[in-house]
Amino acid sequence: MATEQPTWERFDRRRRLSRFVLLLVAAVTVVASWRFMDTGVARPETIPREIADLLTRMYPPDVAYTTQIVQPLIETVQIAALGTLGAILLAVPVALLAAENTTPNAATFWLGKLIVTVSRSVNTIIWALFFVVLFGSGPLAGAVAIVFRSIGFLGKLLGEEIEEIDFGQVEAVRASGASSAQILLYGVLPQVKPALVGLSIYRWDINIRDSTVLGFVGAGGIGVELFRAVNAFAWQSVAMVLIVILGVVVVTESLSAYTRGLVR
Amino acid sequence: MAAGNRTWERPTVFRRREVKWAVYVGIVGFVLWSGVGVGADPARIAQGLGSAGSLVGDFLPPSATPRQAQRIADKMLESVAMAMVSTLTGIVLSVPIAFMAAENLSPKPLYAINRGFISISRAFNAIIVGIIAVKAIGFGPLAGILTITFKTVGFFSKLLAEDLEDIDMGSVNAVRASGASPIQTVLYGVVPQIIPRFAGLSVYRWDINIRTSTIIGIVGAGGIGSVLLTAFNRYDYQYVTAILLAIIAVVLVAEGVSAVVRRRYT
Amino acid sequence: MLQVTDLRKTYPTGDEALKGVTTSVEGSETVAMIGPSGAGKSTFIRCVNRLTEPSGGEIYLDDTELTGLNDDALRAARRDIGMIFQEYNLVERLTVMENVLTGRLGYVSAWQAFRRSFPPEDIERAYEILDRVGLGEMENKRVDELSGGQRQRVGIARAVIQQPKILLVDEPTSSLDPETSNTVMRLLTDIAAEREVPVLINIHEVDLAIEHADRIVGLHDGELVFEGSPSELDQLGLDQVYRGAEVPENADDGQAPETTGDGDVLPDTDRPLAGET
Numbered sequence: 001m002a003t004e005q006p007t008w009e010r011f012d013r014r015r016r017l018s019r020f021v022l023l024l025v026a027a028v029t030v031v032a033s034w035r036f037m038d039t040g041v042a043r044p045e046t047i048p049r050e051i052a053d054l055l056t057r058m059y060p061p062d063v064a065y066t067t068q069i070v071q072p073l074i075e076t077v078q079i080a081a082l083g084t085l086g087a088i089l090l091a092v093p094v095a096l097l098a099a100e101n102t103t104p105n106a107a108t109f110w111l112g113k114l115i116v117t118v119s120r121s122v123n124t125i126i127w128a129l130f131f132v133v134l135f136g137s138g139p140l141a142g143a144v145a146i147v148f149r150s151i152g153f154l155g156k157l158l159g160e161e162i163e164e165i166d167f168g169q170v171e172a173v174r175a176s177g178a179s180s181a182q183i184l185l186y187g188v189l190p191q192v193k194p195a196l197v198g199l200s201i202y203r204w205d206i207n208i209r210d211s212t213v214l215g216f217v218g219a220g221g222i223g224v225e226l227f228r229a230v231n232a233f234a235w236q237s238v239a240m241v242l243i244v245i246l247g248v249v250v251v252t253e254s255l256s257a258y259t260r261g262l263v264r
Numbered sequence: 265m266a267a268g269n270r271t272w273e274r275p276t277v278f279r280r281r282e283v284k285w286a287v288y289v290g291i292v293g294f295v296l297w298s299g300v301g302v303g304a305d306p307a308r309i310a311q312g313l314g315s316a317g318s319l320v321g322d323f324l325p326p327s328a329t330p331r332q333a334q335r336i337a338d339k340m341l342e343s344v345a346m347a348m349v350s351t352l353t354g355i356v357l358s359v360p361i362a363f364m365a366a367e368n369l370s371p372k373p374l375y376a377i378n379r380g381f382i383s384i385s386r387a388f389n390a391i392i393v394g395i396i397a398v399k400a401i402g403f404g405p406l407a408g409i410l411t412i413t414f415k416t417v418g419f420f421s422k423l424l425a426e427d428l429e430d431i432d433m434g435s436v437n438a439v440r441a442s443g444a445s446p447i448q449t450v451l452y453g454v455v456p457q458i459i460p461r462f463a464g465l466s467v468y469r470w471d472i473n474i475r476t477s478t479i480i481g482i483v484g485a486g487g488i489g490s491v492l493l494t495a496f497n498r499y500d501y502q503y504v505t506a507i508l509l510a511i512i513a514v515v516l517v518a519e520g521v522s523a524v525v526r527r528r529y530t
Numbered sequence: 531m532l533q534v535t536d537l538r539k540t541y542p543t544g545d546e547a548l549k550g551v552t553t554s555v556e557g558s559e560t561v562a563m564i565g566p567s568g569a570g571k572s573t574f575i576r577c578v579n580r581l582t583e584p585s586g587g588e589i590y591l592d593d594t595e596l597t598g599l600n601d602d603a604l605r606a607a608r609r610d611i612g613m614i615f616q617e618y619n620l621v622e623r624l625t626v627m628e629n630v631l632t633g634r635l636g637y638v639s640a641w642q643a644f645r646r647s648f649p650p651e652d653i654e655r656a657y658e659i660l661d662r663v664g665l666g667e668m669e670n671k672r673v674d675e676l677s678g679g680q681r682q683r684v685g686i687a688r689a690v691i692q693q694p695k696i697l698l699v700d701e702p703t704s705s706l707d708p709e710t711s712n713t714v715m716r717l718l719t720d721i722a723a724e725r726e727v728p729v730l731i732n733i734h735e736v737d738l739a740i741e742h743a744d745r746i747v748g749l750h751d752g753e754l755v756f757e758g759s760p761s762e763l764d765q766l767g768l769d770q771v772y773r774g775a776e777v778p779e780n781a782d783d784g785q786a787p788e789t790t791g792d793g794d795v796l797p798d799t800d801r802p803l804a805g806e807t
């Protein structure tokens with residue numbers, strides 16, 4: 001004990017020092033960042049007033065506008081549902097490639113990692129830009145964009161779940177003479193099923209939110225209405241759309257939390 | 265034993281088999297309806313994927329003129345700078361909001377208002393927040409900072425408030441009982457309990473903010489996003505790929521840094 | 531009949547787990563493979579159905595040489611080899627019936643497997659076997675709700691429904707309490723006898739081996755050091771198996787001979803039959 005004390009203290013001091021350096025670096029970077037940017041306003045103190053100004057113009061929300069946003073809202077839900085479903089179907093094989101214990105060889109492992117990384121590093125809205133070029137503007141491009149963004153998310157997290165499974169159960173199925181597909185169905189799938197369901201619902205929840213902005217690049221959904229209203233400076237309509245989005249997101253989130261609680 | 269041919273069907277979570285089929289039919293119906301709704305007709309998909317080959321060809325290889333490369337670098341720096349500043353402002357603003365949104369520390373009406381604010385912040389995608397910020401205060405990185413700060417506050421104060429609700433009130437009361445003022449009570453009773461996770465969450469959020477800062481330029485809120493949108497609109501696809509690679513690289517570096525810092529310092 | 535000749539296994543880590551083991555299991559006998567932990571018992575069994583790839587040697591199951599089979603032929607061959615595991619290795623989140631039917635996967639398509647639509651004979655046979663192992667009426671219970679003894683009964687049922695030519699059993703009782711161990715062992719050997727299936731069983735507890743086996747083989751450090759009937763397994767044989775003793779010239783005093791110096795000295799608790807001779 002007595003000999004342990006000093007080394008422990010020295011370690012702690014070093015830790016503290018490195019933490020301090022880290023904080024200092026962070027602080028300097030923030031200050032440098034601020035000075036680097038050309039923020040374009042001479043008087044930041046006017047910002048709160050301008051925001052308040054905008055909020056006043058939003059009031060009262062244009063309730064009559066609701067009828068016009070029902071259809072885009074339905075489209076948003078459809079985009080999210082289809083996108084999530086497509087992503088699940090494609091993410092399962094990707095996860096199997098990206099998991100160390102199920103991937104056939106090193107090449108397939110890195111292929112899996114590559115797909116996951118590219119998919120995850122590119123935001124939904126950027127994927128949407130790409131697919132609008134491919135499919136023309138409209139919700140189809142949006143749904144495919146959702147698929148491509150979600151593959152990486154689901155593939156990564158599902159792959160991590162697959163790496164955690166009990167391989168003894170898989171071996172037992174293999175030992176009975178099962179084919180690779182059967183091994184997946186009986187040995188792997190039951191073990192990752194709760195995770196698969198939970199992650200899918202979670203991603204669906206995220207996808208509902210992501211689908212609300214696809215309209216900005218012409219990829220369908222309620223975003224189309226929102227940006228039309230914004231560009232027309234119809235702030236009361238904007239407020240109504242925002243309220244509807246808020247409602248949908250809150251409902252989705254509680255639904256998602258509730259169903260994930262059910263899965264065992 | 266001599267029960268003849270017994271049959272077996274897998275038990276379902278639904279109480280009756282008809283319910284199960286009804287649910288399946290419902291799901292399939294919903295998917296088909298959605299497919300029709302988004303115009304996912306197979307011919308169109310096939311046609312789109314058919315032209316994907318040549319389109320991907322247009323995107324390769326990535327290329328940028330020296331001026332374009334310079335522009336990528338400048339705007340990427342702007343993105344990173346926006347993320348840096350707004351991580352700080354976001355966290356600073358989160359602290360009081362988190363205290364006001366912690367059920368055990370805050371009076372009911374204040375609690376409700378702050379929870380509402382958090383929900384709003386979390387519900388709206390950064391793109392939506394960005395476009396409104398741009399309309400309110402004009403194009404440029406300041407709108408971006410405002411956007412990311414707003415999103416950070418929603419994320420951070422929610423988690424922080426939950427931590428605060430979980431803190432051990434015993435040690436807080438002990439500090440208070442020793443005659444400490446309310447501020448001292450918070451400093452010595454509450455803060456030490458939440459510091460470790462605080463650090464981890466900050467770095468994590470910084471990582472997310474880097475990602476956000478690379479896209480909100482699409483709506484004019486500063487950073488590399490505007491360059492990307494312009495390149496897309498000019499059909500300059502090889503330049504687009506160059507920008508995308510830059511974005512992916514920065515995102516990966518941020519993720520790596522965040523992972524390392526969280527592992528070593530929390 | 532299983533005939534293994536000069537079976538070798540060297541792991542990528544450099545561990546020589548099997549250094550040329552030759553033995554056979556014939557007729558419908560029960561052979562117990564004893565040996566200290568690390569002797570290579572599990573490796574041996576896993577090499578037979580190639581869950582672990584052997585590094586050398588030959589394995590004949592009846593007329594089929596197993597080590598050279600391609601994937602499809604290996605799958606077909608595995609259908610004839612029932613395996614029972616130490617940790618049961620049941621699919622925890624599936625029902626008892628689904629686990630038992632896993633033993634029939636080699637005979638149905640992936641789609642049938644997915645739909646759980648097995649031939650009626652398989653279902654009927656599954657019910658019979660479940661009754662036989664004492665799990666009648668339990669078919670729709672999820673396996674993670676069962677006790678250890680019940681799980682190993684499911685494990686036995688899963689192997690037996692394969693209608694295998696041989697049962698390979700890896701320490702079936704080491705996760706069970708002594709009393710359950712005994713009933714499970716009895717059940718296993720009885721069922722094998724009823725169906726006239728030969729059994730190769732790895733076992734740690736020598737008294738269980740002596741009680742239930744027709745023949746005993748002893749493995750030490752990857753080598754076969756004993757082979758004989760339970761009655762032939764004396765203190766000397768045990769020392770060879772468990773302490774790596776050389777066959778001594780003068781072991782008249784009944785004392786344990788010198789160990790070979792590989793440092794493999796068992797702790798008392800690990801010593802089988804301690805104080806019984």
Ligand SMILES: Nc1ncnc2c1ncn2[C@@H]1O[C@H](COP(=O)(O)OP(=O)(O)O)[C@@H](O)[C@H]1O
Binds near residue numbers: 565567569573
């Ligand atoms: N997967 C493996 N990788 C490397 N070495 C292994 C592996 N499995 C077993 N071994 C080694 O092989 C030897 C025999 O192990 P095993 O067959 O499990 O013995 P037993 O079943 O008799 O206890 C041991 O030295 C063990 O460390």
Ligand SMILES: [Mg+2]
Binds near residue numbers: 571573
């Ligand atoms: Mg073993």
